[in-house]
Amino acid sequence: MFRTVAPPPPDFAGKRVIVTGGSRGIGAAIVQRFLDGGADVVATARSATEQTPQRATFIAGDVSTLTGVRALTAAALEALGGVDVLINNAGAARTHLGGTSTIPDEEWLDALNLNYLSAVRVTGELLPTLRETGPGAAIVNISSGAALTAPPLLAHYGAAKAALNAYGKALATELAPEGIRVTTVVPGTVLTPGADAIRQDIADATGASLAETTADVTAAIPLGRPGDPRDVAEAVAYLASDRAQWVTGVTLAVDGGQLPGI
Template sequence: MFRTTTSPDPIEFAGKRAVVTGGSRGIGAAVVQRLLDGGATVVTTARNATDETPKAATFIQGDISTLAGVRAFTSAALDELGSVDIVVNNAAAAGAHLGGIASIPDEEWIDALNLNYLSAVRVNNELLPALREAGAGSAIVNISSGAAVTPMPPLAHYSAAKAALNNYGKALAAELAPAGIRVATIMPGNVLTPGADAIRQNFADAMGVPLADITAGVPLGRPGDPRDIAEAVAFLVSDRAQWVTGVSLAVDGGELPII
């Protein structure tokens, strides 16, 4: 169980303007709420809002799996915020194909690249002029996955897209460092979210084991809570991480091998 040990500093992100993609539920909603709790003004997007979507954020319905969708969203976000200091690329989705790599349809490879990788590239490209204007202290966090470094055949399309995101984040960090804009990548492990739960249930059913068995091997003794990832984001976009850029940080309870 996630333990809340301290209350967030309510003014840590005061005056900061944040954009979070995929913020309607799960990790994205937790990130949005954590930035709001720190005093940031937040705009988020997803195909649809849910009961989990933080009400204090500005929600813009959209589909950022296309360049046109990204441009529509980022334009609306900048109209709302004026500029931006923090970008968190969290939008993601994947379906598991238990028949293996050859059973993944071609269109799902394209869809996986568009949403899980290129959406972040496109959002960042559209917002870079505003980030450069905001100047040193601005930050980008791309939410990847442990699957980027430990791929499984049923999710090869998703894993490949997230591996590309890791590589891209490192290159972007090097390019933006002279401007004082930091870029980091977070690789969550087995976090309890609706999307990930559905995939784990597929694996559990195929293996004939209880769902809890899929996360039983986490060294720290529990699966992740979306707030575990949100706290890592809050650190990486804060001044506490002012000398941190170009990292790919596993937040997974110790599951990933040494990388």
């Protein structure tokens, strides 16, 4: 289980943060971590949930289209007056138990739009403002272990997240002379509603229970437990903070030792 640590320091006091996909799971935990650190936070998603931190400013919208991105980013900048930290967390996956060859063309495109191009577009719209912020601004992209070892049933999702990893590295190199840092976090097996839905699909197909399927995955994690969304949020907070002022271009696995080396 996640061990509660001391209350976080006010390391983000006065910072303006935008978190896409911030309504539940890992995104909601990231939003809460920045709020606890004193930041002003805009969370975006298609709709709010009971997990969405109430102290955040929530803006509903769709980041899978350029039109949706432009509307969301404009509203977020109006709410915050600028941006210091951008967290590209929006993403989702649909399983295809028949494997790679059964994934239709439109779902490859959907996966790219939501899990990769959303980050490219949001970053592109906010980059002029991030450049106004200048040195100290940070972008953190949230990828997936599927980018490293994609099972056939999630090949489209893994491919999109692998593209996100490559994009983050290239962008970090480009923006480093301006003092804007770009990093990528790769979560392993984390207990979230979205991941639970994927495991439930697998359980249904194999005749196992969700608990049995989760236990099988957990057995492969050296630290002996699946991740809590707060495990990922703490890593994101470090990478976005001034404590990581000499860290850029990295792809960090937060996985309990589960994934192959990056």
